Amino acid sequence: MKLEICANSYQSAINAEVAGAHRIELCSELALGGITPSYGLLSKVLSNLNIPVFVLIRPRAGDFCYSDDEMEIMKEDIRICKQLGAAGIVSGVLKQDLSIDLERTKSLIDIAGTLSFTFHRAFDWVPNPVEELFNLENLGVDRVLTSGQKPNVVLGLENLKTFQKASKGIGILPGGGVNESNVQLFQKHQFTELHLSASSLRKTIEHIPIPMNSDKHFDEYQQATSDIKKIKTCLQLLTNES
Numbered sequence: 001m002k003l004e005i006c007a008n009s010y011q012s013a014i015n016a017e018v019a020g021a022h023r024i025e026l027c028s029e030l031a032l033g034g035i036t037p038s039y040g041l042l043s044k045v046l047s048n049l050n051i052p053v054f055v056l057i058r059p060r061a062g063d064f065c066y067s068d069d070e071m072e073i074m075k076e077d078i079r080i081c082k083q084l085g086a087a088g089i090v091s092g093v094l095k096q097d098l099s100i101d102l103e104r105t106k107s108l109i110d111i112a113g114t115l116s117f118t119f120h121r122a123f124d125w126v127p128n129p130v131e132e133l134f135n136l137e138n139l140g141v142d143r144v145l146t147s148g149q150k151p152n153v154v155l156g157l158e159n160l161k162t163f164q165k166a167s168k169g170i171g172i173l174p175g176g177g178v179n180e181s182n183v184q185l186f187q188k189h190q191f192t193e194l195h196l197s198a199s200s201l202r203k204t205i206e207h208i209p210i211p212m213n214s215d216k217h218f219d220e221y222q223q224a225t226s227d228i229k230k231i232k233t234c235l236q237l238l239t240n241e242s
Contacts, residue, residue: 003022004021005024005025005197006195006196007025007026007197008027008034010044013053014049016198017049017050023087024049025054025055026041026042026053026055027055030197032061034058035056035061036056036058036074037056052087053085054086054089055081057078057090060223061220062223078091078111078112088118091118091119091120092120092122094125094126099128106139117141118141118173121145121146121175121176123146137170146163146172147175152176152177154185160191161189164189171193175194
């Protein structure tokens with residue numbers, strides 16, 4: 001069985017290789033479900049790791065329905081990953097009804113070219129997962145990362161087994177709550193790959209004067225965007241004040 005480690009930093013990536021992991025999925029911000037890592041992190045990891053590196057292409061937190069501009073950003077990120085020597089891409093696009101946007105997802109696959117392509121956990125939102133498995137297989141997706149459409153893989157095990165049975169030319173990659181207490185469960189059910197972060201938390205500073213986290217930005221139902229009207233109002237107020 002292969003272990004894919006979701007690495008959110010250079011140190012996590014190095015630790016994964018040292019520990020014997022078979023590959024990594026490189027991303028940033030695990031608290032947000034992962035977003036595309038920076039160019040600097042990409043470059044350093046791909047220059048120094050010997051195991052395959054798959055890169056998460058997700059331009060922001062929140063939903064998986066992207067604007068035209070966001071799609072162009074994702075495509076450029078994939079091109080950069082190819083240039084730097086990534087082995088695979090992890091991405092995907094949904095429509096507003098949460099079905100898979102096959103046309104837009106295919107446009108990402110086409111740019112990825114010969115790189116392995118994993119459809120990420122946006123799959124856990126789709127209404128008709130078995131049908132979508134066939135659609136993704138027809139697009140050329142290699143595997144689907146999923147918790148079985150449940151909060152974690154243990155609760156989603158029955159769905160994962162259903163997906164595994166229904167899939168033919170596409171792999172099922174259980175991820176979301178995989179840890180040392182349950183890895184053997186998935187081996188028992190003949191899954192061939194597992195996705196986990198295997199994270200440990202450590203305190204890095206004794207005192208934080210003021211918090212930098214903002215609770216409103218963790219709401220997956222909403223997306224924060226700089227507001228033109230608010231910017232203009234502030235500029236007008238400053239101009240009037242002067």
